[in-house]
Amino acid sequence: MKDSTVVIRTYKYRLYPSKSQETNLFRVRDACHGLYNMVLAERKYVWQEYGETVPSETLQAFGKRYRKTFPYAQQVYSQTVQSVIERVDEAYQGFFRRVKKGEKPGYPRFKSKQQFNSFEFKQYGSGCKIDGRRLKIYGVGRVKVRWHRELIGKIKLVRIKHQAGEWYASFVCEVPRKQTITSDWEIGIDVGVSALITTSDGEKVENPKYYRAGQAKLRRLSRKLARAQRGSRHRKQALQAVQRQHRHVANQREDFLHKLTHTITNIYGRVAIEDLQINNMVKNRHLSKSILDSGWGLFKEQLQYKAAEAGVQLALVNPYKTSRKCSNCQREFVNLTLQDRWVECLCGLSLDRDHNAAINILKQAGWDTSAVANVECV
Known part of the structure; x- marks a missing residue:
């Protein structure tokens, strides 16, 4: 049930990784990109051959095998792997929703590295957390952050994004809703x-x-x-x-x-x-x-x-x-x-x-x- 006493806000901050940290960020991003396309290929095959969707349990097991099979994927946190699989599922849910409404379907497509430019930590503190004035990221290390404004509320999710040659961290937070109305106007x-x-x-x-x-x-x-x-x-x-x-x-x-x-x-x-x-x-x-x-x-x-x-x-x-x-x-x-x-x-x-x-x-x-x-x- 949705909590009516809070609202969701996102705070975005610039990251300043060292060269080695940036290399690790790209490795995590690339591993997530590879997983996304592999999961999409699996779902696409099952849908085209049998007209069925792949159960979420099967896909989560697929993600675990992916981490064990490919050494570079071990640098990716387990919940980040789950979020990548959920992104594929969200793309399919959007496809089914558009088909049902009679809109242009927009079948989910494979993504290039430039198109797949972010990865997530679904639960704050698990794989990603603020450590002093830096952000500690699983598989990357303690990354310097420019805290240009105050971070308010309870952090629910952290998203790391590469944009135009720069790295950013977005914190999705629950912020208490103000109960007073500013005026009668x-x-x-x-x-x-x-x-x-x-x-x-x-x-x-x-x-x-x-x-x-x-x-x-x-x-x-x-x-x-x-x-x-x-x-x-x-x-x-x-x-x-x-x-x-x-x-x-x-x-x-x-x-x-x-x-x-x-x-x-x-x-x-x-x-x-x-x-x-x-x-x-x-x-x-x-x-x-x-x-x-x-x-x-x-x-x-x-x-x-x-x-x-x-x-x-x-x-x-x-x-x-x-x-x-x-x-x-x-x-x-x-x-x-x-x-x-x-x-x-x-x-x-x-x-x-x-x-x-x-x-x-x-x-x-x-x-x-x-x-x-x-x-x-x-």
Whole structure:
């Protein structure tokens, strides 16, 4: 049963392994990568030949044999082996779920070393634990960590990841949920492309568009990568430069959204947003880049966990026609296009389209919206 008194948070820290420690980290990663592909091959064979799944007990026994058979795999902690097998199972569960829903199946695929870039310790203290100012990792040693912020809560899981030539440790923690609501104020929020958010109070936060701002540099780095010879040291360096640029943009976006969602949950006691299906929306090739650059999904994710942590009530409302109805009389606007940024209604309402949508979102939350920002109808 889920504990309602805690929320899950992840804290990510940079690791600084020595050369020998990095060699061991790669050995563990590579052993996990080999196990993943072997388990996937076994499951794929059984599924294609017999139309059946492999019992989890059989797969766990397979993992034990793998550690005994291959000397390099003995450097991998037993629970890490279990987590690799569970990753294959999760990939298949996702495949079955998509088939059942009639979506594109996306059959589980074999992974290259670049694609398989992390491994886990499912239980903190077993194979991985904090030792002073360092992180003690089974098969690797005591690795230096940059503790740039306080680690709060009970550690449940540790994930080690190699990203753009750098190593990181992510700690998944249980953090006590705050029981107090920050205020009685409520707000409706409409997300967009030009303005990242528009509130029911009429305030707008512009979209910083970090990806588009760094696109010229990314194109230049990508051309250098394309010219580099496969397998060469230069190509490896060029690839890491591209990866670092992508990570830099992602970090900028994440930091901006952290500050924005922190401000929202600090000010308001009730927040309403649209329950948008981002995966479906990015299928539109004209909007996909703008939507992903805006970080709508990350904004929603951060707002959800911060609201839960701060005791803020968050409502996810149906986005159907929130932009196409008058927030004053609920009359539907006819022939409204994406180019129309201002709406006018027969009832006299004349309002910015996104502001109108934000008010509708707040009203759909079902709270007492008598305190909704006064909008003058002329």
